[in-house]
Amino acid sequence: MDADDDNENNGSKTNNNNVDSNKPRGKRRLYVGSQALGFRRDHMEVLSPLKDGVVVDWDIVDSIWDHAFKECLLIDPKEHPMLLAEPSFNTQQQRERTAELMFEKYKVPALFLAKNAVLTSFASGRATSVVVDSGGGSTTVAPVHDGYVLQKAVSSSPIGGEFLTDCLMKSLESKGIVIKPRYSFKRKEIQPGVFQTVDIDFPNTTESYKLYSQRVIASDIKECVCRAPDTPYDESAYSNIPMTPYELPDGQTIEIGADRFKIPDVLFNPPLAQTIPGMNNFAEISPSFRGLPQMVIESINRCDVDIRKELFGSILLAGGTASMQQLKERLEKDLLEVS
Numbered sequence: 001m002d003a004d005d006d007n008e009n010n011g012s013k014t015n016n017n018n019v020d021s022n023k024p025r026g027k028r029r030l031y032v033g034s035q036a037l038g039f040r041r042d043h044m045e046v047l048s049p050l051k052d053g054v055v056v057d058w059d060i061v062d063s064i065w066d067h068a069f070k071e072c073l074l075i076d077p078k079e080h081p082m083l084l085a086e087p088s089f090n091t092q093q094q095r096e097r098t099a100e101l102m103f104e105k106y107k108v109p110a111l112f113l114a115k116n117a118v119l120t121s122f123a124s125g126r127a128t129s130v131v132v133d134s135g136g137g138s139t140t141v142a143p144v145h146d147g148y149v150l151q152k153a154v155s156s157s158p159i160g161g162e163f164l165t166d167c168l169m170k171s172l173e174s175k176g177i178v179i180k181p182r183y184s185f186k187r188k189e190i191q192p193g194v195f196q197t198v199d200i201d202f203p204n205t206t207e208s209y210k211l212y213s214q215r216v217i218a219s220d221i222k223e224c225v226c227r228a229p230d231t232p233y234d235e236s237a238y239s240n241i242p243m244t245p246y247e248l249p250d251g252q253t254i255e256i257g258a259d260r261f262k263i264p265d266v267l268f269n270p271p272l273a274q275t276i277p278g279m280n281n282f283a284e285i286s287p288s289f290r291g292l293p294q295m296v297i298e299s300i301n302r303c304d305v306d307i308r309k310e311l312f313g314s315i316l317l318a319g320g321t322a323s324m325q326q327l328k329e330r331l332e333k334d335l336l337e338v339s
Contacts, residue, residue, distance in 0.1 A: 028059075030059075030060065030063045031044075032063050032064055032066075032067035033067055033071070037212065040183040040202065040205060040209065040213075042202070042204035042205070043204055043206060044205075044206060044209055045206050045208045045209065046206075046208045046209050046211075046212040047060060047208075048060075049061045049064070050137065052137075052138070052158065053087050053089065053137060053138055053140075053156070054091070054094065055094060055097075058097060058101070061101075062101065062105070065101070065106070069106070077102075077106040077107065077108050078106070078107045078108065078109070079109075080108065080109075081108065081109055081110035081111070081112070082102055082106075082108045082110070082111045082112070083112050083114060084098065084102075084111070084112070084113050084114070085114055085115070085116040085119055086098070086113050086114070086115060086116065087115075087116060087140065088115050088116065088117045088140055088142040088149050088151070088154045089140070089154055089156060090113075090115075095113055098113065099111055099113075115142070115144075115149045116131075116133065116318075117131040117133065117140075117142035117144050117149050118144055118147060118148070118149060120133065120316055120318045121144040121147075121316065122147070124316055126144075126314055126316075127144070127145075127146050127147050128144060128145050128146060128307065128310055128311065128314060129143075129144050129311070129314040129315065129316050130142070130143050130144070130296060130299065130300060130311045130312075130314065130315045130316065131143075131144060131316050131318055132292065132295075132296060132315060132316065132317050132318065132322060132331070133318045133319045133322070134160055134161070134267070134292075134317070134318075134319040134320075134321035134322040135160050135161060135319035135320060135321060136160050136161045136162045136320065136321070137158070137160050137161075137162055138156055138157060138158050138159070138160045139156065139157045139159055139160050139267070139292065139295070139319075139321070140154065140155070140156040140157075141154070141155045141156070141292075141295045141296055141299040142154045142155075142299070143299055143300065143302075143303050143311055145303070145307055145311075150302075150303055152302055153299045153300070153302035153303050154299070155290075155295045155298055155299045157270070157289050157290065157295060158289070159266065159267060159270055159273075159289060160319075160321055161219070161222075161319075161320055161321040162215075163266070163273075164222060164226075164263050164264065164266060164267070164321065165215055165218050165219045165222055166215075166279070167263050167266055167273055167276050167279060168218050168221060168222050168226075168259060168263050169214065169215065169218045170276050170277060170278035170279055171259050171262075171263070171276050171277070171278075172218070172221075172254070172259075173277075173278060174276075174277035174278060177254050179214045179217050179218060179248065180199075180248070180249070180250045181210055181213030181214055181217075182213060182217075182249050183200070183202065183205070183213060184199060184200055184201075184202070184210075184213075185197050185198060185199050185200055185250050186198055186200060187250070187251060195251060197250050197251055217248065217249060221246050221256065222263065223324075224246060225244045225246055225256045225260050226259075226260050226261075226263055226264050226324065226325075227260060227261065227264060227324065227325035227326045227327075228261075228264040228265065228267070228268070228324055228325065228326040228327040228329075228330040229261040229264070229265055229326075229330065230326065230329070230330065230333070232265065232268065232269060233261055233262050233265035233269065233272060235258070235275075238257075238258040238261055238262070239258065241257055241258050241260070241261070242257075243255035243256065243257045244256045244257075244260060262276075264324055264327065267291065267292050267321070267327070268291040268292055268293065268330065268331075268334065269291050270289040270290070270291060292331055292334075293331060293334040293335050293338055294338075296315065296331075296335060297335070297338055300312060312335075315331075315335070317331075
């Protein structure tokens with residue numbers, strides 16, 4: 001979500017990617033969608049309506065729904081019953097606000113709110129399972145039994161794809177590798193097959209947009225070269241691992257070595273993030289985070305003894321981060337060793 005402040009002379013900037021709906025704000029012009037994000041604008045901030053999985057800015061959510069109905073689905077919401085997926089830990093207040101918007105603004109004829117873990121379970125043809133949902137902002141483990149989420153056993157962690165991207169960016173920075181945003185340069189062909197990179201200065205570009213543009217590239221690096229290691233990451237064992245090349249948009253080719261395995265292993269061993277330069281703030285809160293295998297075991301152990309065996313035999317992976325190479329095999333291996 002992009003926000004362009006109409007009053008560009010007020011000098012106000014948001015250094016956080018999230019917005020607090022309780023703070024006063026001027027009139028905003030909102031742009032929604034990946035195409036809008038690809039176009040750089042002066043004084044434009046990149047904002048998220050979510051913080052820790054909870055909506056904090058309903059104006060942005062409203063704009064996203066408008067965009068979805070009018071630009072993506074091309075429908076009139078008055079003519080269609082709505083099925084919305086919600087997080088397993090969603091609050092009553094959030095559900096009420098969602099229903100209020102859907103009925104009062106969009107005039108939908110009917111509304112059903114379903115837990116995303118239940119939808120994942122039903123999509124695989126199962127009424128009972130453990131859904132491991134690892135997305136961009138967090139990882140959630142939710143047991144589903146006979147079509148209902150067992151709320152007392154839901155376990156969550158703020159470590160998701162965005163956190164891994166941050167770890168990779170900090171690690172690359174510590175090695176002197178600078179990721180140039182796509183808008184900050186252009187490539188000119190000076191000879192056939194020979195290109196020269198020319199930097200372009202946009203002084204009115206916000207830090208949030210610069211960071212977003214860098215994160216897009218870092219996320220692609222992560223998705224292309226990273227894979228979960230077969231065994232817990234060990235610095236000495238991976239010190240001489242063959243390097244994998246990656247060409248940045250500006251034509252610079254970088255080599256990724258042990259980080260290919262170290263970054264994904266943070267999902268299984270969160271304290272590993274403390275060894276990455278620049279992730280010092282994580283050290284204060286990391287002891288309370290658990291790795292994926294521990295989260296699954298704890299979640300199942302909170303369920304009734306009668307269904308634990310069935311849950312162990314039906315573990316489903318969902319979310320973009322869960323599709324990382326070798327993650328399924330590593331999780332299965334660790335669970336067999338623990339159990």
